[in-house]
């Protein structure tokens with residue numbers, strides 16, 4: 001029996017839906033259903049109390065059919081091999097919804113980074129990169145931040161890579177500090193992309209962004225910048241959560257104040273300018289848009305039944321289970337699927353890598369304009385597919401993406417032209 005909470009099973013069934021919807025040859029599924037390479041590493045760290053502790057890490061590279069593999073590194077106690085495999089597959093489909101010259105990858109280490117000292121965390125980050133040296137590189141596999149990793153850790157990982165190679169390779173990693181060749185706009189990029197896709201969705205639904213009520217699960221890199229940019233666009237953030245609790249204010253939370261409060265090291269639920277609610281109530285509150293921006297498997301069938309919003313913007317990867325998806329579809333709720341919704345991050349990572357290759361850097365406005373153009377045209381491609389084939393938005397996004405990969409597989413001689421009834425257009 002399929003485990004509907006296993007992200008890898010979920011990713012494979014989403015792929016299968018798209019292969020069937022496009023009437024593609026079975027070989028497309030056969031080639032894409034497994035990551036091409038997975039590495040498991042044991043990482044010893046000298047702890048501050050003089051003991052040595054080993055942590056298990058993974059890097060999964062899904063396919064390099066479209067270019068070098070690309071994707072973030074997650075530090076979390078709940079990391080599993082199947083999760084990392086799924087996340088690497090979703091990266092492939094994401095890069096191809098956006099038409100970027102990459103395949104997908106993802107890394108993860110089973111660790112609670114909050115339990116480590118700064119020095120221990122640095123050693124873990126450096127050793128993780130050292131143990132992957134044979135399979136990573138600017139034209140092979142390019143890491144980036146994900147849950148519980150950030151620009152500072154990307155800087156340390158870059159330094160480790162450069163030390164081993166013996167020269168500077170800024171394009172090895174993205175999301176790094178500006179001083180080391182990071183791109184302006186990358187920090188906010190995922191949240192900016194989420195906000196752009198919400199704007200595109202509400203326009204098509206005849207709603208107004210002004211006063212639109214939004215509830216957000218997760219207030220890390222993605223949740224925070226989604227909130228900030230949506231408020232700049234005129235929306236109201238009525239509820240926000242982190243892993244410990246949530247807050248609610250019907251008239252809209254003062255987001256700049258909340259951002260400052262959280263940046264100072266406080267918990268969302270200790271913010272006194274709003275009412276405290278249970279963490280999972282962010283899905284139930286009265287609002288127009290719900291933004292899951294934390295982890296996988298949050299919107300189950302049961303949770304989906306309670307959602308009152310008209311739109312779900314999947315800022316997190318894999319936040320909705322298969323049952324959750326079905327309930328949302330039956331309720332007529334529009335889902336902006338993760339592989340489209342949160343693609344702003346990898347898009348600006350791509351811009352960062354391009355700038356590193358050129359050694360010439362763009363102004364923030366230029367980065368943001370290019371991101372805007374990419375997100376809007378990709379949303380448009382997916383929406384057209386959705387209308388044309390009367391499928392779930394998720395299936396429409398996979399159709400755009402898998403259509404491109406199938407075309408590349410055909411051009412590489414893996415499947416024949418007659419297997420390709422559908423041609424994907426930019």
Ligand SMILES: NC(=O)C1=CN([C@@H]2O[C@H](COP(=O)(O)OP(=O)(O)OC[C@H]3O[C@@H](n4cnc5c(N)ncnc54)[C@H](OP(=O)(O)O)[C@@H]3O)[C@@H](O)[C@H]2O)C=CC1
Nearest residue numbers: 146147148190218219220221222242243294316317342345
């Ligand atoms: N960073 C990026 O550029 C991209 C990230 N993503 C995806 O977005 C999601 C969030 O990533 P990111 O913002 O970078 O990660 P962060 O580590 O910066 O933030 C994660 C946030 O989620 C919260 N959280 C964790 N578990 C729960 C829970 N059970 N309920 C409510 N909140 C919870 C955390 O709370 P606490 O602080 O209490 O732990 C934190 O606020 C992930 O799915 C990631 O894969 C997708 C594309 C790009």
Ligand SMILES: O=C(O)CCC(=O)C(=O)O
Nearest residue numbers: 071072144146345346349
């Ligand atoms: O910026 C990147 O390269 C990847 C970001 C990421 O991990 C993701 O989109 O899930």
